[in-house]
Amino acid sequence: MTIRVVVADDQELVRAGFSMILSAQPDMEVVAEAGDGAAAIEAVRRYAPDVVLLDIRMPGVDGIEAARVICAESATKVVMLTTFDQDDYVHDALHAGASGFLLKDVRRADLVHAVRVVVEGDALLAPSVARRLVADYTRRKxxxxxxxxxxxxxxxxxxxxxxxxxxxxxxxxxxxxxxxxxxxxxxxxxxxxxxxxxxxxxxxxxxxxxxxxxxxxxxxxxxxxx
CATH class of the missing domain: 1.10.10.10 (Winged helix-like DNA-binding domain superfamily/Winged helix DNA-binding domain)
Incomplete structure (x- = not known):
């Protein structure tokens, strides 16, 4: 089975880098790229991918809002990618329905692994993100x-x-x-x-x-x- 992916990030070089890594996998195909949340939503509606990689901070419709719409409208799995390792982003992304949350400095192998894991139905968090999530929920109780x-x-x-x-x-x-x-x-x-x-x-x-x-x-x- 080929895993179909949409990559959404407002930085062209970042999009191209992630797309290149994933497209090099024999079981993956990047079907579209998007520069903002609105474009990501439309790409998911058009291509019905298995996974969408969403940057948190994008102009217009940000990644959190795009995740809410995508998760409400489709079975597409959402993996959030960000340079901002902060509690509120983790909390909001997971409540929006995201299945994974990774930092943009993720290793190539871990990015590929994340896509495969969420397609199989598992949730995935970077260890540092998991620690922050637990601390966040403990604080909020x-x-x-x-x-x-x-x-x-x-x-x-x-x-x-x-x-x-x-x-x-x-x-x-x-x-x-x-x-x-x-x-x-x-x-x-x-x-x-x-x-x-x-x-x-x-x-x-x-x-x-x-x-x-x-x-x-x-x-x-x-x-x-x-």
Whole structure:
């Protein structure tokens, strides 16, 4: 399967660089480039790509607003790219529906990996971004973390998990991918996907990002473990 990608950034050289890296992959095709959020939205509507890379700061419609529209209108996965490693951008981007958040100084291999990961249905955060996200949510202390409303405080909520699901949540909280979790637990990736799905379902969590937050809020993971 060829992964179709749209690259949106207001700097032409940055767009060209990302496009060149992704186009060089045998399983990827950059179907369009965009210089602002409005153009990115139109490109997604026209080409229905699997993934769109969105810069946060663009003229007119910025990346956050473009992500909201794209995620509301389509099944296209959104990966946010920015030079600004700041809490509010992470918080806003993820709430807009983004599946990934990477800094623009990301290594070539990590950029390619990010695209593949989100296409497979996983959420992806750079380790530094994950730390900031956890700190941000801890500071804000939202009333509701679960998709179905407030969840009880403390580890009692984790009692519904099996021992292996508990281990999976710990590794999710540390930011490991399905492949890394599989290697750590010596099981198949298919088995890991089942465990992850069970963890999210039992705890009423929307995605892996909320699983990271849950692991911290319950004290399962301590600051510095990511």
């Amino acid at each position: 939202p009333a509701a973390v679960g998709a179905d409303g407030p969840l009880p405080d403390g580890r009692d909520r984790l009692a519904v998990l099996t021992a292996r699901e508990h281990e999976t949540l710990v590794l999710l909280g540390r930011g490991l991918s399905n492949g890394e979790i599989a290697a750590r637990l010596v099981v198949s990736e298919h088995t890991v996907k089942t465990h992850v799905g069970n963890v999210l379902s039992k705890l009423g969590l929307r995605d892996r990002v909320q699983a990271v937050i849950c692991a911290y809020e319950t004290g399962l993971i301590a600051p510095g473990d990511v």
